[in-house]
Amino acid sequence: MGYEIRKVAVLGAGVMGQGIAAHLANAGIPSVLFDITPKGAEDPRQLARDGIKNAAKLKPASFYKAADAALITPAAYGTDDALLAECDWIVEVVVERLDIKERVFQWVADNRRPDAIVSSNTSGIKLADMAATMDEGMRQHFLVTHFFNPVRYMRLLELVEGPDTLPAVTAAIARFGERALGKGVVYGKDTPNFVANRIGTFGIVSVFERMAQHGLSVTQVDAIFGPAMGRPKSAVFRTLDLVGLDTMDHVFGNVRDNAPDDEARERFVSPDFLKQMIAEGALGGKSGKGFYQKVKQSGKSVILARDLETGEYAPADRPRFDSVGAARKKETTGAKVKAVLGGDDVAAQFAWDVTADTLIYAANRLPEIADDVVNIDRAMRWGFAWDQGPFETWDALGVADTVARMEAEGRAVTAWVKDMLAAGRDSFYARDDDGALTYWDPTAGEAKAVPFSEGWLILAEKKARGALVASNLSADLIDIGDGVACLSFHSKMNALDEDIFKLYEQALNELDEGKWEALVVGNQGGTAFSAGANIFMIAMLSMQQQWDQIDAMIKSMQDLLQRAQYSNKPVVTAPWGLTLGGGLEVAMQSSACQAAGELYCGLVEVGVGLIPAGGGCKELLGRYLGTIPEGTNYDPNPFVQQAFRGVGLATVATSCEEARAMAYLRPTDRVTTDPDALIQDAKRLALGMVQAGFKPPRKRTFKLPGPSGRAAIELFLYQMHEGGYATDHDVTVGKKLAWVMTGGDIPANTWVDEQHVLDLEREAFLSLCGEQKTLDRIQHMLTKGKPLRN
Incomplete structure (x- = not known):
């Protein structure tokens, strides 16, 4: 049925x-x-x-x-x-x-x-x-x-x-x-706390025990078991404050009372400090305080941390450890974890003790709580936001080496893990001769194929099985089947750079030459489709006053994205997560867009003292003005002002539907909620367009208001400045943006083509590159990771 x-x-x-x-x-x-x-x-x-x-x-x-x-x-x-x-x-x-x-x-x-x-x-x-x-x-x-x-x-x-x-x-x-x-x-199976909470709760048990042994504080533990160990920024105690301390106590009791065969059963006991906090009503975020408390001091918000020995709160410090510092210099999660565990300070020993405890406990739970390592790893990544599950972490550390260390320290390593090593298999995951990913099944005593849900298309799996067509330091071109190629970025935060655009150009060339029926632009992993252009390069060229080089670089980007948008064959973009600045310009300028439900996108260049110059202004104007039926006599001002506000206020949509309301997505663009199905859905959309006899759209013309529209926007900027909502440089940037959005030096209500707006974008962008306050904003963003209001 x-x-x-x-x-x-x-x-x-x-x-x-x-x-x-x-x-x-x-x-x-x-x-x-x-x-x-x-x-x-x-x-x-x-x-x-x-x-x-x-x-x-x-x-x-x-x-x-x-x-x-x-x-x-x-x-x-x-x-x-x-x-x-x-x-x-x-x-x-x-x-x-x-x-x-x-x-x-x-x-x-x-x-x-x-x-x-x-x-x-x-x-x-x-x-x-x-x-x-x-x-x-x-x-x-x-x-x-x-x-x-x-x-x-x-x-x-x-x-x-x-x-x-x-x-x-x-x-x-x-x-x-x-x-x-x-x-x-x-x-999962019908066992206490099922899968993720069973493993995660034991991890908390181990943290409580080991921090006491090593004499660590709340803030020290969170400094160690955060991103450096492949865990979320909320780490341990901020996460517990979110969950609720009373809830945690209940979860402990559920295992202790209902898992009689768990070798760690008697360890699932709330320590005295947790019992005391619950008695005080310090339950976490829902009660206003827990391990942390946010208070006002001298008119400013201050985060306090609890001393677990005295019960007193004091301003939270920022502990530093050499091993954690070493991890920050590493790129991959596995390398970060190895850097921490390879240190010789107290953080390294504490992290090792908790990690070893957790790895062995997870291995002991098979097949009690789940049938395989895959389900446990996925549960911890998807439910606790770990970058790697326990068995993926164990592989990254080296199973044989860690088992030797565990046994040398007197730890009882799970028998099936040692059996796996004895069988000649040195990792829980490995690729077979065809490149397919397999996992070790301890019940069967053999390797089995990792299951992927129907509808998923995993780019890493395609690459591993020989589908990589071309690659450079920042991007891959991958054959994803049925005559469709995928351009995938892999620079840091998928920031746009020369290598990405070179491979994008190659992909479009091959599309024109008939090698492909369609192209998908998308990627997987991390948190961003693209966080925007490489602003470091812009800053360097600006300081060297290489204006011609900047102009050529921006013109090249504009031409490439125009070529993608008006390609004779479908180019489908698949944005997800952070899609900012130039990343959104890439996503918008395509034949169609298959977007993720979780999409956080916006044209945010004003935050670094610039404006969108890769076609973002042009495209947003097109989204607002291009929907008006031909022959309609209309006033462009309301539409232009709306487009200006989206860019000028750096408005970021926080979902696919907000993006549609802000015109970052078209009414016809589609949405995929399953992130692992996004590329496959984009591919299906592209092939459907081919089968339907795809023809590229016509280039558009816009009626722009000119000086009258610009005056209205500049009045808005004046009011923002007088009200203290905009700085002097915000106004400078806003006026440059207004010049572009209203059409520059044209009579009122003049029809212009797309290239006219693109030329205005470049002109304004170059002008702002020469502003010292813009360079200050870029420098601040590069060094501090947040905007400077100057």
Whole structure:
């Protein structure tokens, strides 16, 4: 039987229920959000309505666009029971108490359609216990769907099925989770805390124990177990403040009480300092203080850190360790971790102790909590934002070397890991003779192919299997099949440079020559499609007053992107993550765009005292003015002013739908929520355009307002300056931008072509390169990583 999910019921309007309903709305899926009716309430649906309102207020935003909150229908148990029968999937998100869940599931049984899928978002209650009172038909349609908070941003979705769960039910939720919601699906087992929380919680246990042994503070631990060790910036204690200390205590207890065969079971005990903090009500962010506290001192925000011995708070320091400093000089996660662990200071020893503990614990959990190393590694990357999972980390460190060190220190290394080494396999992951990625299966005692979901196209896998066509220091050209090539950037933050444009030109040449049917421009890994142009080169040439060279460089970029936009064969861009400045200019100037749901894009050049000069101004004008039907007599000023504000205020869209509203995406551009399917979807779009008989668009002309429009914008700049919202140099940059956007020295309401605007872009850009305050802004951005307001 096939299952299609068109409407969902979410039972429970708390934080997680709100988040799930909001993310369903992001996918265009209507939902019904149920909650109880408070005693004496006039509106039985008040709690559900409040949940929707709360979701709309959250920062970072739960919704791609605020208007999508209308897709959520507030409902109340006992009042709107008939609505449940309209839903294809019913997800329970109520309090973590088995007795309450049993009552909710009885209500579901009384009101659901027989073929409706039912799931629980429990983070720790056993599926077997929840299913014990269900009839066979409901058990066949029941599973655990464990989302992580915040739902929109955390990729992990853990699925746990019971002995009666129909395979088609699990497959339907996995497919929907990946394709509609963009989730990374991990298959766990019906064990305490499932996969990610089981491993992650033990890591916290080890941190608590080892920091006491090494005499480390809260801030010292966070300095060590942050990005230097491939962990998020929130590190350990900031993460715990987000989770909630009471929640952490509950998770500890769940393992201790329900995992009798866990060799570390007795270690899952909250230390005295954690018990004391919970007793004080210092629960983390939700109570205003935890391991950290944000306060106002002399009118300024100050972050305080807790001394775990005294319980006092003091301004958080920034500890320095030689081993952590060495890691900052490394490029890859594996090299960073090796640099820390290879040090000879207390940070190195502490990091090694925690890492060794965690690696062995993860190995001991197979096959108890998951079938393979792949699911555990993915769970930690997608659920805890680790750069590498434990087995990927172990490979990077060298399995044989680390096992030797562990045993020399008296640690009990998991038997199957030693068996793997004895079998001649020296890593958990390796490529076979055909370049396919395999993992070691300890149960079978042999290597198996790493599973990739249908619809994924992984560029690293294509390259490993011989699909690399051309490469340089900053980009690759990869054959992704069916006559389609992919231009992929791999410079730092995928910043645009000469090497990228050289390979882009080669790709367009090969497209024209008939080697390819279509071209995709996209990449994978890291956090950015492209963070923009290489401003270091701009600064160097400006200081040397190499104006002709800058002009030629910008003209070359403009010509190349115009060529891509008006190519005779489809060029499809696939932006995702950070897509800023020149990166957005690349994304916008194409035949079509297949964008990621999580897209953070904007033309932000004013932050470094410049304006978009790779066609960004031209393209944004085209997006606003190009939608007006030919022959319409219109005033261009409102459209030009809107385009100016987007660039002049460096407005950044924080989702695909915000990007569409700001004209960074076209109304016809498509969206993919699953990041690993983005390139494949872009390829399919390109091939569809080929099959439909693609023809390039005509170049556009714009009616621009000239002096009258410029005067209106300059009045706006004056008001911003007088109000203290714009500096002198902001006004200088703004006037240059206004000159471009209004058409330069032309009569009012003159029609101009695209090249006219491109020439104005270059002229203004060169002029600003000669401004010392612009150079100061660039220098500050390069050294401090944030804008200078001068």
